[in-house]
Amino acid sequence: MAKPTSETIELPDFPVTLVRKLDGHFIEDNISLKELIAHTDKGLILYFYPKDNxxxxxxxxxxxxxxxxxxxxxxxxxxxxxxxxxDSHKSFIDKHDLHIPLISDTDERLCQYFDVIKEKNMYGKMTMGLVRSAFVFDKQGDLTHAQRNLRAKGYTDRLLQMLTP
Structure with missing residues (x-):
């Protein structure tokens, strides 16, 4: 089991726009993360990334x-x-044959809730950008792992090692 984190983020209960592909067709749902976690055996991995493609x-x-x-x-x-x-998510899913659902957070409500939008230095210019982060919640919606400023390459392997009993 993952070690408890010092962060105290609860899984939010407001609706999000979930995009997924099922049997060749896109499904776009407005659903809460608490509803989604109810359909898991152990929990939910929510990862934030800056931009499709x-x-x-x-x-x-x-x-x-x-x-x-x-x-x-x-x-x-x-x-x-x-x-x-x-629509960007649909294109991203199609182009790369992704088998994971994506949340479209155009109003930044979820990003702000998880505090993943930070000031970043882009080629010498300070801008507000999304910081690559991941959060793991157990079946009850309690946060068990959080990592911010993570590196994309190899993170999946590191996360699997942490979650494997």
């Missing part, structure tokens, strides 16, 4: 897709979150 974000999403059945065997569902639109 960028190198690091694509690498991370394809790594999660590669191991999605392993995470499911451990009892965890994986959901990616960015500020991209639902």
């Amino acid at each position: 960028t190198p690091g974000c694509t690498l991370q999403a394809t790594e999660f897709t590669t191991y999605v059945s392993t995470f499911e065997d451990l009892g965890y569902s994986i959901i990616g979150v960015s500020r991209d639109s639902a």
Whole structure:
């Protein structure tokens, strides 16, 4: 089991826009994360990434897709979150054959709740950007692991090692 984290974030209960592909068709649902976690065996992995179709974000999403059945065997569902639109997510899912659902957080409500939008230095210019982060919740919605400023490459393996009994 993952070690408890010092952060005290509860799984929010407001609706989010979830985009997924099922049997070749896109489904767009407004659903709360508490509803989603109810359908898991052990919990939910929520990871935040800056932008669809960028190198690091694509690498991370394809790594999660590669191991999605392993995470499911451990009892965890994986959901990616960015500020991209639902249409952007559909294109991203299609282009890279992703098998994980994505949340479209265009109003930044979820990003602000998890405090993942921070000031970043982009080529010498300070901008507000989404910080790559991951949060693991147990079946009761309690946070068991949080990591901010993570590196996309290899994170899936590190997370699997941590969650594997």
